[in-house]
Amino acid sequence: MRKIKCRKISKGIGEGISIVSNVPISFLGDVDPNTGLIVNKSHPLYGKSIEKKVLIFPTGRGSTVGSYILYQLMKNGKAPSAIIMKEAEPIIAVGAIISNIPLVDKPESFEFKDGERVIVNADHNEIIIYEEG
């Protein structure tokens, strides 16, 4: 188990299996709000689901409408259980807040792997990782 300090952007505690993108995500266009699948063919996570995962990516891009896509994912039960970003920006921050998804940014180190069990405790500015094996 390791702990990483970070900064709270959207409050709460969320837990799930990590899914990591090393390139930015635009929720408008990259993610299908009905299925929670990444649908942009040129995105490295194409075809994968973010539902109930801890979604980890460097930063957001694209339209402010992206905030509403996160809200729709939450309404459809397809939202990630928490989000970790290198640098948060308003589109994802707003989307996470209105959807009650814990969001943290600026982790001490941005070294994450797919498939680890992760707890994001935004209220304590802390990420806890349970490594496999």
Add this chain to the structure above:
Amino acid sequence: MYLTPKEEKILAGEEGEVKQKALEILVAIGEIYNADRLIPISSVQIAGVSYKTIGDAGIEWIESLTSTKFSVPTTINPTGMDLELWESMGVTKEFAEKQMRIINAFLKLGAIITCSCTPYLIGNLPKFGEHIAWAESSAVCYANSVLGARTNREGGPSAIASAIIGLTGNFGYHLNEMRNPTLKVKVEVELNEESDFGALGYYIGKRVGNGVPYFVGIKSASNDELKSLSAALAASGGVALYHIKDITPESNLVKIDGLEEINFTKNELKNSYDELSTIKEGKVDLVCLGCPHTSIEEIKKIAEMIKGKKVANNTKLWIFTSLPMKILANRCGYSKIIEDAGGKIYSDCCMIITPLENLGFKVMAVNSAKAAVYAPTLAKMDVVFTNLRKCIEIATLGEVK
């Protein structure tokens, strides 16, 4: 970030969940941009009002807020249709029903249902130095640059949060030091009308990104020309603020030493016109004027140009404006002249966020550089960018030669 005891209470949920969420949004954005505190604002302009833009998720979120009221004067952006004449535009009943749900939610929240991208022409007119929280990139650019008010480029939800709470984060263009220019532009060609200013804005926006251009060499500029420049700079780049020497109010207050310089000559002007058109000749089925919404002066000019002429059979001439301008145009007789020629004046909507691609149009002629930037992607249409007189000529001929 410092929060007052009252703000702490709102964050703790003592004034209800809607206000709590709204303040969480403002605090989070403030933290991201290192604001030291929140500051009071005097007005809000909300973007993301068209159903085409925000979809079902947007409707649901805005409806979820209606247990509260906006705390400062708040105006809203255009919708996806003329709220009265939507059927004659070819908008479907399903779309209209969704659009009216959004309007009704904003009405419950206490917004003024302006449905215009030019709030500064119809009563939401901030003063010099006033802090505001505006979305709608063209209006942000106009308010900062021409009026000397202070706003960042808000998104739809953050503007709504500011309207509820009456505050915004103290960062970015609210601060003196952020209002200094980053690029000097020497304009070495005479700019004669709105489309020329649009071409300039398009060219410079692409080069300055989200910096602050400082223009020298512009001898005069009307409000309509500045409206066009503001929209183009904000659409091709991310410009929220510019200065024009001796014309805009902060131009002699900001630091201009040591700036990188670029020139805008008759070559750049011509190339910008060429780049903004996706086709050079052929049939045009729609001529759209009013991006941003036309002023009454512009409608008058259009009426003078089209008087006694006829719009071609397979072509439409649509003019987009705000409801107050439309009523003035009716009273002054401009609407009758335009309608007798076969044109239409629509309020509340615009060529970009109305679902035009579903209405069967293929080629649009515009005198707006902003519309020319967005038409190929957002409306999926080919575009001819030219001046107002040529747009009217295209409408009467049905084609561009």
